[in-house]
Amino acid sequence: MQENREHWGNKLGFILAAAGSAVGLGNIWKFPYITGQNGGAAFIIIYLICILVVGLPVLIAEILLGRHSQRSPVSTFRLYAQKHKTLWIAVGWMFFATGLIILAYYNVVAGWSLGYILESLTGKIASLTSASDAAEHFRGLITTPAWILFWQFVFVSAGGLIVYFGVKNGIERIARLLMPLFFIILLFLVVWGISLEGSDKGLRFLLKPDWSTVNFKTVLIALGHAFFTLSVGMGVLLTYGSYLNKHDNIFFSGVMITLLDTVIALLAGLAIFTSVFAMGFDPAEGPGLVFHVLPAVFSSMPQGGLFSLLFFSLLSIAALTSTISILEMLVSTLMDETKFSRHHIVIGISLVIFLLGVPAALSFGEWSHITVLKLNMFDIMDYVSANILLPLGGLLVALFVGWYMTKKGVLNELFQGYGTDLSKQRAGSIWYFLVKFVAPVLIFLVFLSAIGVLR
Numbered sequence: 001m002q003e004n005r006e007h008w009g010n011k012l013g014f015i016l017a018a019a020g021s022a023v024g025l026g027n028i029w030k031f032p033y034i035t036g037q038n039g040g041a042a043f044i045i046i047y048l049i050c051i052l053v054v055g056l057p058v059l060i061a062e063i064l065l066g067r068h069s070q071r072s073p074v075s076t077f078r079l080y081a082q083k084h085k086t087l088w089i090a091v092g093w094m095f096f097a098t099g100l101i102i103l104a105y106y107n108v109v110a111g112w113s114l115g116y117i118l119e120s121l122t123g124k125i126a127s128l129t130s131a132s133d134a135a136e137h138f139r140g141l142i143t144t145p146a147w148i149l150f151w152q153f154v155f156v157s158a159g160g161l162i163v164y165f166g167v168k169n170g171i172e173r174i175a176r177l178l179m180p181l182f183f184i185i186l187l188f189l190v191v192w193g194i195s196l197e198g199s200d201k202g203l204r205f206l207l208k209p210d211w212s213t214v215n216f217k218t219v220l221i222a223l224g225h226a227f228f229t230l231s232v233g234m235g236v237l238l239t240y241g242s243y244l245n246k247h248d249n250i251f252f253s254g255v256m257i258t259l260l261d262t263v264i265a266l267l268a269g270l271a272i273f274t275s276v277f278a279m280g281f282d283p284a285e286g287p288g289l290v291f292h293v294l295p296a297v298f299s300s301m302p303q304g305g306l307f308s309l310l311f312f313s314l315l316s317i318a319a320l321t322s323t324i325s326i327l328e329m330l331v332s333t334l335m336d337e338t339k340f341s342r343h344h345i346v347i348g349i350s351l352v353i354f355l356l357g358v359p360a361a362l363s364f365g366e367w368s369h370i371t372v373l374k375l376n377m378f379d380i381m382d383y384v385s386a387n388i389l390l391p392l393g394g395l396l397v398a399l400f401v402g403w404y405m406t407k408k409g410v411l412n413e414l415f416q417g418y419g420t421d422l423s424k425q426r427a428g429s430i431w432y433f434l435v436k437f438v439a440p441v442l443i444f445l446v447f448l449s450a451i452g453v454l455r
């Protein structure tokens with residue numbers, strides 16, 4: 001199976017694809033609204049700490065695990081788990097299940113974004129002058145099953161088509177094409193946002209911490225989001241790492257991916273909050289922020305229609321390069337575990353994902369009455385996967401690399417393609433310490449606080 005495993009064309013291709021995975025709805029849709037709801041700058045500081053001491057180390061651990069095994073998650077655990085093999089294989093399948101859940105509801109939001117490109121093109125967005133108009137329009141759309149299901153279907157198909165062509169010709173090629181385009185659009189939007197009159201209020205919101213709203217729950221949300229935004233905790237980067245060559249530098253790539261993801265989240269926050277504040281809208285609006293606050297913001301500024309078109313293109317690109325990474329993990333798992341071909345698996349699994357997404361898609365209209373603990377299907381899928389399954393997955397990866405594998409084997413793998421001079425050895429030791437002790441303890445504490453044991 002390993003002899004004919006595909007590999008990335010080159011290192012840059014891998015970094016762009018992995019950064020494309022990391023940069024997604026999480027950065028542009030979720031990060032701004034949870035920042036808005038959790039106190040702005042204070043939340044950002046906690047989030048950055050989570051990224052640095054937990055997210056980055058576990059991200060490197062995941063990539064390392066995949067590069068070492070050259071296999072998908074389930075097969076990797078089967079190969080390396082000496083004790084409790086069945087349990088670890090089950091962990092691999094838990095990753096698979098997490099991927100199914102995230103992908104299912106993620107495609108729904110991605111579909112909205114695609115639909116909003118058309119809404120921008122037809123001039124509809126530019127005509128929504130008040131926030132309540134824009135909100136009502138959004139409500140109207142997301143309670144129309146035909147509209148949501150259509151765009152969801154288009155999006156699932158687009159992702160499927162790319163993954164159908166494989167790692168080098170599908171994923172890598174699209175990342176090379178779209179990531180630079182993404183960056184250009186983003187920079188343009190940031191400059192535009194800052195140049196608006198009154199944008200300084202948005203800057204202050206992003207830079208001046210208000211600690212009064214911070215509690216354990218804030219930290220849980222920040223940690224969960226650190227995993228979500230970096231694509232860590234369910235074997236996606238493990239899978240991408242499994243297509244790396246032995247001479248590639250995992251440490252450097254991990255730092256680059258994390259840096260790109262963080263900078264892009266902050267830039268997106270900058271573009272969004274400067275315009276939201278400049279136009280006098282509410283930053284704590286929640287999940288609807290980019291779909292009903294921004295359209296109203298757009299229509300009240302000069303050339304808003306163009307801004308809107310660019311923004312939703314940006315969001316769709318970000319979402320696409322992320323969905324294909326999750327899909328690739330699912331496909332790769334089934335390719336390693338069954339005898340089916342990539343093509344058959346892609347078609348089958350895309351269909352399953354579309355169907356699983358239907359309850360999430362209908363959560364806002366037809367099926368909004370189906371709730372557990374006041375959460376609709378969409379919210380449950382989001383909450384369970386992002387706040388429980390991902391941190392749990394991250395914890396298990398850290399434990400596996402830190403405690404199940406030998407330190408020598410792990411560090412050898414890290415230093416391959418990285419080098420072994422003294423400063424690198426030191427960086428390696430710090431990383432190992434973070435993965436073995438710091439990350440597991442922190443994740444565990446946050447879990448305890450979440451279930452109310454710590455107060």
Ligand code: TRP
Binds near residue numbers: 102326390
């Ligand atoms: N990181 C992406 C985002 O911020 C979402 C994502 C892609 C993801 N692949 C993942 C999340 C794997 C968790 C695990 O939108």
